[in-house]
Amino acid sequence: MKKEMLINVLQPEECRIAVLENDRLDELYIERKSVEAFAGNIYRGKIVNLEPSIQAAFVDFGVGRNGFLHISDVEPQYFRQGGYDPEEVMRESDEMAEAAAKRARDSGHGRKHAFKGGRPRVKPPIQEIFRRGDEVLVQVIKEGIGTKGPTLSTYISIPGRYLVLMPALGRVGVSRKIEDDDDRKRLKRCLLSLNPPKGLGFIVRTAGAGRSEPELQRDLEYLLRLWKAIVRRVKGSNDPGVLYEESDLIIRTIRDIYSEDIDQIIIDERESYEKAKDFLRMVMPRVVDRLKLHDGAQPLFHKYKLEEEIMRINQRQVPLPEGGSIVIDPTEALVAIDVNSGNFRGTDAAEENAFRLNMAAAKEIARQLRLRDLGGVIVNDFIDMRKESHRRKLERALRDAMANDRARTKILRTSPFGLIEMTRQRIRPSLKRSIYTDCPCCQGRGLVKTAESMSIEVIRMLALAVQNKHIERVTIRVNDEVAAHLNNKKRREVMEMEDVGKMAVQILGSEGLFPEHLEMDCRDAHGERVEIDS
Structure with missing residues (x-):
């Protein structure tokens, strides 16, 4: 399988990164300098308001917009401020987890192994932990969307290439996505042998699978340098403000997305190329030779025929390769996706046709969710199938297609109405929201009134004008x-x-x-404007 990463930064206002799989666009990331991005940044904040009814605090973190901090995102060490012992809270939480696992083992349903050391299940009221004016160290975990401010957390995490530094964790661990037990044990031994500082936690990322001890050590030293710089800044000032800023899109994407199966990374601007090269030399020196500079006359994305495909990304209807289509409708509450058979023609068996079309649609739905960066609640309306085995296979196919998605997803079983409901983590506004604005004509509805409807409104307005004896001349301006x-x-x-x-x-x-557009200008005998009540 051929896989490439293309990075277009020739326009200084915008950076675009495309990941191609067998010459087909599989992932797309776009970032503009005009849009401030806070996700991943760490700030010194100050509590400005408490809302006990929703167990949340609003935090001024120095960007001119308050962030939202829920009690579930408050690290147990802050519980001391309310007179609670964090160790006692965590001990109670672990006991509850063990009891729940025992019930699951006895009943045969649910998680049979207790997950200890995670976030506490029982938390004290937020109004007992914080007071207005309290200082707090926070990280932005979700960009503000619409009128909502950014979502904050006190569980700090700083990602490297193979490791994640998590100060609140206080231990070492391995990502659950690394399933090989022998490799998990080896990685944990390697990490412990590096003697990480006491009180700091480290998790081996999925990209760390199979990595050697020197590679992990290089990443550990890099993260410790970052953490020491943050600690110095914490001691240096008391005002709300930034302590650590995430790397730019190019470095972030190479750090988080790059894997051994990517054959080459192509960048079309020299300064960014040199910057990426320096980063690779520091964290992945073995793959520096896969980085290429595109200096041809033809623009990079045009050469790979991506511009037209990017323009089609936000179209409502997406055709499927063998016929049929999916229709994607994002709304305020959820994203609705409908699978249409259209001109799909398979065998004479309706059930088999529906199954084949649904399987193709599942792969395309996963791809479109990644490309459009759609999040929240997603409802998929597939073609109805009678066989239970077909429904189960479709659910597995959708889960497999979503497995490589960096955003966290949860997929439910088919509902009695034949719908598959799922959620996808939303970190920032969708791609559509980032590059489009609401139409000034329809205010984002996608519909406008017909000429007949507008004519009826004009007649109603004229009926009001008739009641005013002072009006002698009416001018109406319309489409x-x-x-x-x-x-x-x-x-x-x-x-x-x-x-x-x-x-x-x-x-x-x-x-x-x-x-x-409807503009009505009413004048009296002297040419003076007359207002009518609408």
């Missing part, structure tokens, strides 16, 4: 199509109103006015 409808199909009603109200009505149409 061309609305004006044509009024002059052709509503002319008699307009003339009757002119006679009843003893006024002159002038209808002006313009192509430059949007379809719902």
